[in-house]
Amino acid sequence: MSLRPGPAPASARTGPAVPAIKAVGLRKRYADITAVDGIDLTVAPGESFGFLGPNGAGKTTTIAMLCTLSVPTSGRIEIAGHDTRTDPAGARRSLGLVFQETTLDGDLTAAENLRFHADLYDVPVAEVPARIEQTLALVGLTGHRDRLVRTYSGGMRRRLEIARALLHRPQVLFLDEPTIGLDPQARAQVWRYLRQVCRSERVTLFLTTHYLDEADQCDRIAIIDEGRIVTEGSPGELKSVLGADRIDLRTADDAAAARLLRDRLGLAATAGPRGLSLRATDSTRVLRQVFTELDILVYEAKVVPPSLDDVFLHHTGHRIRDGVPAEPDSPPPDPGHPAGEPPSVTPPPAVPVPRGLRAELRALRMIWRRELLHFARDRTGTAVSLLQPLLFLFVFGAGVAGLLPASGGPAYQLFLFSGILIMAAQGPAVSVGSSVLWERQNGFLREMLVSPVRRGTLLMGKCLGGTTVATCQAAILLTAATPIGIPFDVGLYALLLIELALTTLAMTAFGVLAATLVGRPQTFGTALTVVMAPLIFLSGAMFPLAAMPTWMATLALVNPLSYAVDGMRRTVAAYLPDPPAQLFQQLTWGHWQPPILAEWGLITAGALLGLLLAARRFSRTT
Ligand SMILES: Nc1ncnc2c1ncn2[C@@H]1O[C@H](COP(=O)(O)OP(=O)(O)OP(=O)(O)O)[C@@H](O)[C@H]1O
Numbered sequence: 001m002s003l004r005p006g007p008a009p010a011s012a013r014t015g016p017a018v019p020a021i022k023a024v025g026l027r028k029r030y031a032d033i034t035a036v037d038g039i040d041l042t043v044a045p046g047e048s049f050g051f052l053g054p055n056g057a058g059k060t061t062t063i064a065m066l067c068t069l070s071v072p073t074s075g076r077i078e079i080a081g082h083d084t085r086t087d088p089a090g091a092r093r094s095l096g097l098v099f100q101e102t103t104l105d106g107d108l109t110a111a112e113n114l115r116f117h118a119d120l121y122d123v124p125v126a127e128v129p130a131r132i133e134q135t136l137a138l139v140g141l142t143g144h145r146d147r148l149v150r151t152y153s154g155g156m157r158r159r160l161e162i163a164r165a166l167l168h169r170p171q172v173l174f175l176d177e178p179t180i181g182l183d184p185q186a187r188a189q190v191w192r193y194l195r196q197v198c199r200s201e202r203v204t205l206f207l208t209t210h211y212l213d214e215a216d217q218c219d220r221i222a223i224i225d226e227g228r229i230v231t232e233g234s235p236g237e238l239k240s241v242l243g244a245d246r247i248d249l250r251t252a253d254d255a256a257a258a259r260l261l262r263d264r265l266g267l268a269a270t271a272g273p274r275g276l277s278l279r280a281t282d283s284t285r286v287l288r289q290v291f292t293e294l295d296i297l298v299y300e301a302k303v304v305p306p307s308l309d310d311v312f313l314h315h316t317g318h319r320i321r322d323g324v325p326a327e328p329d330s331p332p333p334d335p336g337h338p339a340g341e342p343p344s345v346t347p348p349p350a351v352p353v354p355r356g357l358r359a360e361l362r363a364l365r366m367i368w369r370r371e372l373l374h375f376a377r378d379r380t381g382t383a384v385s386l387l388q389p390l391l392f393l394f395v396f397g398a399g400v401a402g403l404l405p406a407s408g409g410p411a412y413q414l415f416l417f418s419g420i421l422i423m424a425a426q427g428p429a430v431s432v433g434s435s436v437l438w439e440r441q442n443g444f445l446r447e448m449l450v451s452p453v454r455r456g457t458l459l460m461g462k463c464l465g466g467t468t469v470a471t472c473q474a475a476i477l478l479t480a481a482t483p484i485g486i487p488f489d490v491g492l493y494a495l496l497l498i499e500l501a502l503t504t505l506a507m508t509a510f511g512v513l514a515a516t517l518v519g520r521p522q523t524f525g526t527a528l529t530v531v532m533a534p535l536i537f538l539s540g541a542m543f544p545l546a547a548m549p550t551w552m553a554t555l556a557l558v559n560p561l562s563y564a565v566d567g568m569r570r571t572v573a574a575y576l577p578d579p580p581a582q583l584f585q586q587l588t589w590g591h592w593q594p595p596i597l598a599e600w601g602l603i604t605a606g607a608l609l610g611l612l613l614a615a616r617r618f619s620r621t622t
Pocket residue numbers: 030031033034035053054055056057058059060061062210
């Protein structure tokens with residue numbers, strides 16, 4: 001089965017005049033370091049372009065800017081003709097990205113990861129199953145489609161990431177160090193699949209690497225050092241500039257041999273631990289002379305053509321290998337097409353039409369679904385989060401009821417039930433907020449951020465996922481309602497679930513907002529608890545507002561959670577034959593009782609405001 005798409009409509013084609021990648025004067029400055037220092041690049045459609053440089057040269061920073069994940073300090077970028085500043089969504093639709101670190105969701109299967117990607121990029125629904133099968137086949141993972149990705153080896157993950165990046169048929173495929181950390185076998189395998197991709201897909205390849213043999217496979221390379229491109233051209237061109245081969249000799253007397261080479265042949269040889277080295281443009285002739293004209297035994301003679309490392313040394317004064325891990329000892333990958341020869345120019349893949357509301361809703365549904373899949377698969381987490389409110393209701397409820405002789409006993413548990421539901425709503429605020437931070441840290445979030453989906457949609461999907469989880473948990477908690485005396489009534493249960501869903505959505509949105517402010521997942525949980533605990537105590541969730549000192553009761557009036565608790569408690573009271581008056585007093589401003597609809601409206605407004613603020617704070621950049 002071929003992955004080659006059908007001919008693109010004329011309007012969607014990138015003409016030969018439009019470069020696949022164009023960057024002008026690209027610069028990125030962090031506080032005290034210039035990571036990229038004025039880069040100009042033009043990559044033609046269909047070309048494979050390598051960005052070669054040592055650790056810290058600025059390769060990842062450049063790729064992050066090209067892929068819209070980082071905003072350049074200055075300069076301009078166009079991807080397939082889309083300016084990343086004025087048309088970031090167009091640029092995102094045109095590119096696929098394989099990150100340096102894995103950004104797969106380990107708790108989903110390979111097919112689910114691909115399905116998620118297809119929905120983010122609005123791949124036509126009817127084509128999704130076939131494309132998933134085709135891309136899995138392309139990278140040799142068909143037999144592993146339904147395995148959880150966390151059980152994959154490093155090489156398999158890499159191949160799956162390549163498949164995923166190709167699923168929406170991008171015009172430009174970016175690969176940031178595609179084989180880093182892989183063993184030689186896996187590395188060779190990834191290259192075999194990349195070559196296949198080059199052959200079967202009409203895609204421009206842009207890859208960063210510090211492996212010389214990988215750079216040698218590209219049509220063209222740029223050598224980057226300390227944020228600047230020091231030279232650019234086909235590997236053959238770059239090496240030919242050096243002109244001379246290196247001849248390594250091991251002789252019976254290196255010092256005498258060096259003297260004779262100088263005096264008789266006019267050649268300068270340098271002595272090193274492995275013998276003598278000299279440069280020669282006509283190495284065959286020089287070798288013949290070495291054997292015939294030196295009266296010294298030569299044990300070994302080796303002609304080494306110029307390498308990209310020599311090119312690097314020539315332009316920068318140091319070797320690319322200085323300070324980087326040794327190149328894995330694998331056979332160099334054979335080129336997809338001979339280096340230096342222009343690639344066959346075929347029309348690039350079609351650019352998908354700009355996204356509309358339908359595409360956003362599709363992405364929203366998928367992000368939502370993923371949260372539910374995680375919930376369904378995390379049985380321990382689910383059990384613990386259900387157990388906690390039940391323990392609170394029965395243990396804490398029974399304990400405090402004993403302190404309230406007048407209105408205690410079962411009545412207190414009736415009162416506490418609404419508060420327990422609100423406490424259940426706190427769970428997603430913490431879990432969704434911290435998952436945003438963990439996913440940013442472990443990379444998965446970047447899969448979403450580099451897609452053309454709006455930030456608000458990403459956030460909404462995550463918040464709705466958390467809200468659904470909390471609502472399902474609350475539905476299970478309702479099974480504890482009858483034993484404590486709350487009547488079984490479908491209308492009551494439905495109203496409670498709606499109120500809870502609205503409250504959870506609001507709390508989750510503020511949880512994500514807090515996460516964007518805190519930034520570190522390690523501290524987020526504690527920070528949110530410090531804010532949430534007083535809000536819950538001051539909401540009347542656990543004891544009546546009437547029992548609070550005046551200053552606390554006044555604070556409770558400005559606490560939005562008080563209105564959520566009050567709304568739920570009023571709903572429960574409406575279905576009780578004789579609610580104990582001391583515990584079920586309504587929230588009042590002087591003598592004014594806010595109508596229950598106003599309380600619901602307040603919570604809804606809170607949810608919208610939270611989502612809006614979180615979306616504004618939430619940054620695509622990493
Ligand atoms: N967020 C950041 N804040 C500050 N400095 C940064 C940041 N990101 C990168 N740098 C610095 O910018 C320089 C270039 O980093 P970059 O990650 O782009 O290099 P690289 O060529 O991709 O290296 P490697 O091969 O190790 O990934 C480095 O000195 C790095 O420390």
